[in-house]
Amino acid sequence: MISHLKLKTIRTLNEHISIEIDQNGFEFIILKHKKFDAAFSLYGAHLVHFQAKNAAPLIYLSKTAIYDSKKAIRGGVPICWPWFGNTEKSKQNGLASHGFARTSEWTLSTINITDLGIDIEFLLEASQQTKAIWPHDFNLTLKASLTDHIELTLVTENTGDTPFNYSGALHTYLHIADHRQCTVTGLAANYTDSLQNNQAKKSQQVLNIDRPIDSIYEKSDGAIVVNDDAYKRTIAVSNEGNDSVVVWNPWIEGAKAFADMPDDGYQTMLCIESAITADPGYSLKPGDSHALKTIIK
Ligand SMILES: O=P(O)(O)OC[C@H]1O[C@@H](O)[C@H](O)[C@@H](O)[C@@H]1O
Numbered sequence: 001m002i003s004h005l006k007l008k009t010i011r012t013l014n015e016h017i018s019i020e021i022d023q024n025g026f027e028f029i030i031l032k033h034k035k036f037d038a039a040f041s042l043y044g045a046h047l048v049h050f051q052a053k054n055a056a057p058l059i060y061l062s063k064t065a066i067y068d069s070k071k072a073i074r075g076g077v078p079i080c081w082p083w084f085g086n087t088e089k090s091k092q093n094g095l096a097s098h099g100f101a102r103t104s105e106w107t108l109s110t111i112n113i114t115d116l117g118i119d120i121e122f123l124l125e126a127s128q129q130t131k132a133i134w135p136h137d138f139n140l141t142l143k144a145s146l147t148d149h150i151e152l153t154l155v156t157e158n159t160g161d162t163p164f165n166y167s168g169a170l171h172t173y174l175h176i177a178d179h180r181q182c183t184v185t186g187l188a189a190n191y192t193d194s195l196q197n198n199q200a201k202k203s204q205q206v207l208n209i210d211r212p213i214d215s216i217y218e219k220s221d222g223a224i225v226v227n228d229d230a231y232k233r234t235i236a237v238s239n240e241g242n243d244s245v246v247v248w249n250p251w252i253e254g255a256k257a258f259a260d261m262p263d264d265g266y267q268t269m270l271c272i273e274s275a276i277t278a279d280p281g282y283s284l285k286p287g288d289s290h291a292l293k294t295i296i297k
Pocket residue numbers: 072085097098171194214215246248273
């Protein structure tokens with residue numbers, strides 16, 4: 001799935017971990033395990049690839065994604081944080097949509113390899129740069145637990161002495177075989193349609209991927225199931241610590257407008273995002289932490 005990047009190995013740490021670069025020197029951490037192959041970028045602590053053995057890739061990565069450390073990578077699991085989308089404040093202050101975590105350099109803090117899989121953690125700490133954008137002290141940790149499926153936990157810790165609110169999302173781009181043979185079940189009964197002035201709507205029991213979709217669903221009780229018929233598989237997404245689930249497909253007009261997605265890219269992806277979107281966000285007192293999680297199987 002990332003063979004199109006024509007990566008070159010520059011360091012092999014052991015049989016499971018290597019560092020590879022693309023033609024422009026952009027680095028990827030490549031993980032190989034008997035249960036899966038995966039790849040991360042330190043830029044954004046971004047999971048760009050995951051494929052369980054003998055299965056199709058679970059995560060979509062745009063073939064024309066741009067790796068220039070200036071904008072978020074199109075595909076994978078971007079980390080939207082400490083705000084979701086464009087808030088009034090971010091618009092007023094000319095700040096980037098979806099916050100700065102996905103366009104920051106993170107550090108790799110731990111890797112633990114077992115027979116069952118790989119646990120890997122990345123850290124982003126407050127700095128002068130982040131404080132110029134968002135004036136708070138924090139530690140942000142992405143804990144990824146990879147086995148034959150994916151568990152991602154984003155832990156926000158308030159390390160300062162004043163409370164703050166945050167919002168965001170684990171903006172998972174799922175890979176599907178063909179949108180025409182794909183439906184979604186298990187979404188909550190109510191949603192707001194971001195494409196129609198945030199109108200409140202009642203959901204159908206089965207969501208077809210047959211038009212542009214940008215919807216914020218209420219939190220679901222159980223798993224959200226993507227029925228990917230052409231691959232003869234279902235993908236179950238369970239979320240924790242979220243207040244909502246964002247479902248997004250840019251459709252052909254959207255894909256055409258993106259420099260970093262092929263025109264037909266929308267046909268093989270669907271975003272199901274574990275999100276915090278309600279105003280004013282999740283409130284964290286000094287010393288407290290909160291976990292936003294998604295499990296994709
Ligand atoms: O192009 P971006 O900034 O990665 O955002 C992609 C999409 O992300 C989704 O989460 C939003 O609901 C959409 O409105 C947005 O278009």
